[in-house]
Amino acid sequence: MQAVAAVTPANVVSDLLDQAIAYVQNQAALQDGIIGTAGYRRLGAQALTLLAEDANHHQLTWGVLGAALQAVKEYMSQSGNSFGTAYFSIYDGDNQTGKGSIG
Numbered sequence: 444m445q446a447v448a449a450v451t452p453a454n455v456v457s458d459l460l461d462q463a464i465a466y467v468q469n470q471a472a473l474q475d476g477i478i479g480t481a482g483y484r485r486l487g488a489q490a491l492t493l494l495a496e497d498a499n500h501h502q503l504t505w506g507v508l509g510a511a512l513q514a515v516k517e518y519m520s521q522s523g524n525s526f527g528t529a530y531f532s533i534y535d536g537d538n539q540t541g542k543g544s545i546g
Contacts, residue, residue, distance in 0.1 A: 451491055453526035456545060459487030460516045460526075467512060471505035478503045482541075495533065495543035503541035507533060511543070 463485045482496030482503070495511075497503050511533040519526045533541035 451489065451528055451546075455488045455491055456519070456526035456528070457516070459485065459491050459493055459545065460512060460519075462487065463493050464509060464512045464516065467505055467509040471509050475504055475506040478505060478508065483508060491528075491545065493543070493545050495541055497540065498532070498542045499539050501535075501538050501540040503533060504535075507535045507540055508543075511541070515543075515545075 463483075466485070467483065478495070478497075480497065482494060484495075485493045487493065493512075495503065495508050511531070515529065515531055518524060519529075528544075528546040530544045530546075531542070532539055533543060
């Protein structure tokens with residue numbers, strides 16, 4: 444018997460990104476500020492989780508996270524790419540302010 448890796452459907456990842464982007468952009472519009480040491484976590488369908496947190500002793504803000512999530516979605520939407528689990532780094536200028544994952 445062979446082990447088969449579970450595949451996360453593209454629409455589940457896309458939906459999770461849409462939900463996270465809407466929430467984060469709303470937070471940034473209300474008051475763009477530091478997310479905090481606990482970071483941001485969003486649970487989606489099929490137990491898929493999006494996580495973003497500070498990196499390199501820098502503080503991640505709602506606005507920067509919103510832009511980063513939008514960039515991740517745009518990248519996954521491009522021809523030749525697909526929606527799936529991912530790890531990503533978040534930069535504000537030259538500084539890595541955060542890191543994230545979808546999985």
